[in-house]
Amino acid sequence: MATKTPAAKTESVLSLRQKLARYSTVRNWLLLLVFWEIIGQLRLVADGALPAPSAILARMWVDWADYPPHIWATLEGAGAGFLIGNAVAIAAGVLFATFPLTQRLARGVNVALFALPPIAVSPILVITFSDMTPRIILAAIGCYFVTMSATVTGIQQTDRRIVDVVHAYGGRQWKTLIYAQMRSAIPAILSGLRVAAPNAVLGSILAEFGGGGRFGLGVYLIGSLGRGEPDRLWGIGLSATVIAGLAYLLFSLIATRLTGTSKAVTVPASPPAPKAEKSMVLTLALGTVSFALPFLLWWLMLAIMGTPAMIAKTPVGLFDYLFMMPSSLVSLGKLATALGQTLPMTMVGMAVGLSFAFALALCSVLYTAIIRGFMPVALVTQTMPLVALTPLLVLILGRGPSLILWITVSVTFFPAFVTMAQGLSMVSRAAIEVPKAYGAGPFRQLWLVSIPASLPYLFAATRLAVPRALLGVMIAEWLATGKGLGNLLNQSRGYLDYGMIWSVSVVSVLISVLFYQIVVAIEQRVLSKRGMAPAQ
């Protein structure tokens, strides 16, 4: 090989650069680990409340015999939830894609399932169901939206020509679905499953933490909390991270095997938009049914379960509790006070979280290596159970607004960042070349082309951030500040105030949905003006 063709040359240069990039990423990770180790060893953070990685590993070694039954139980809950949640999701996805009307009817249910903060529904699941069921349901809810949206998108994007071939050979709707649409939807579904898998693990752990039962990492966590040993808590938290990460990897591998390519994935944040109906009456009717359906399902579920009215509030029961009882005024007052504390923090947290995600996404275009080094930290913040981190955060940040913001930003920024970064990376090269040719620097290129062009992704990221911001604020209130909805939810248990538990739960879902709808409305305005379509 004395002479190389130009193509081969660029190829080898590219691979060298890739190798270098990979090397520098690994180097950054190692640097980070060493840094963490030093901080931990010298007890620099909060007087040693942040343990060194070596201490965490040593602790895991000592505790190792405890882990297997807990890990198995978590996998059992998460696994069952994953299977059920995804089966329902795929079936629903197929239904929605085949009969678009059903999708419009189910929109309310879909958005509610997407937006509900798990911490708010966990207590009512534990009240209504028993044993493994709350774990399975929470895990399944974590899977449903992602996979359902992926299925619908996958089916809708089927190549028209393949469908025509099936039609030409006399295949009907059913045949088309099996031979053409399901097949072409498989890569999309697999990418959905990949995101769903870690969600299932985290959902199960959250329900384990509160729901009683003998085994599960969440149960282990609650037992270990009282020991005041951060290294144990970090060990459990990092195991959760590893399991969630492995679940993600497993489905990435399956996807690569089956489809031969690795596709970029975003977390879907909107039910794929059905075509707008011309008739106003029909739109209104569909909207009403879609709004009523979640309430109907809620009522139906309780009716089937036969849970006594004292603890399980139906929509009617809740209305009575909030408006018709002598104690209603007091209840509403409590709820309003809590909302007054929670809502402003949620909005601020969302704004800060999104700004942070946006700044990071811009950095990811400008300084790639730093971002790669930062990714592991970001992943840990996503999968570490927050209860394990709270004592540390409280010691560092106190119990004021800064703590709420920190927790909120940490649960909000990551999915938003991934979505925004993807948007920025998908901007057409040719468009960027124009300002470049006129001598614009990287910042100006971003400002003139990349940011406007990735607007749909900015909105998608905002939609993702909405429910998470509320979740973050409620967690901080529950664990640290003792104010707002998060605290009210917990305190109501001490008063056996079931009406209030349900109220907080329902109100937090409604707020999430409302915020979500506001974002969607703004999005449609802005994007349609610019002739853009929303990103999934």
Added chain:
Amino acid sequence: MRLALDRRRFLSLMAAGAALPTMGRFASAASPFAFQASWINDAEFTGYFVAMDKGYYAEEGLDLSYASGGPDVIPESTIIAGKADLTLTTPDTTIKAIAEQGAPFKIIGTQYQKNPIGIVSLASNPIKSPEDLIGKTLAVPPVNVISVEAMLKISGVDRSKINIVPYAYDPTPLIKGEIDASLDFTTNVPFTIKQAGADATSFLLYDFGFTIFNDTVVVTEETLKSKRKELVSFLRASRKGWEENLKDTTVYPPKFADSWFKGTGRSIENELFFNEAQKSLIEAEGGIFSMSEEAIEANIKALAEVGIAAKREYFDTSLLEEI
């Protein structure tokens, strides 16, 4: 290989056949009985574990199923929903629900004569009475705020002068001095603090006027009617289990290291400390679980201070008499 397998299967079939008649007899005699505990498995429930392992419930004709609790498990919910026949509760919560919501509960006994809940602080920054709390930060699990407010009111301490924050079950902030005191089981946390190399000071809410029971044995009125015999059996077997456990508090926790306490995340030393510390709070003149008239009166009085109108009829001592 095939022969060995067959022989093994044959033997196990024989064994199953031999066991069948006895199993049948037990199955028809033992009535299923579901018990919901109020927290994860720790020394708080040792007496029941002893009674189960020693077969005391089976002797009484009960087929007991035991469910552990957790932060989101509201014990009272499980008996209303029919998931459990009997549960252990915090009496202020239960009684408030009876008085204000007409909840159909009856208290038929109590595990703790004196509520083990107290204010725990570091010996280096000691809080020895409710007055000492003024100007301090106290961490309280949100569910227990009601108890703390009661104790403060009874002691004449202004609640607004104390900074109450949520307690998230982890004593690290207390050990590190971020908070001055926390509300927890005094049978438990002082051990953890000692492990961390510090010394703890604590006082019971009970000793400052909040004279209530804890882990009150609660059933619904319906269960009380329909399963009276089983309830008496449960109390009798459980009392036997607790008596056996408290004879020597060091015996049972280590024995449960690989069963009841396996993988709870706590340590056996911790359970030993707990078991010893709870002894004086459980033992009663009238026998374990008993509720004397004076004690019931003290409960009603303490709760009245915080506006919870408890009545004598919420307590049913007749089953204890049948033991």
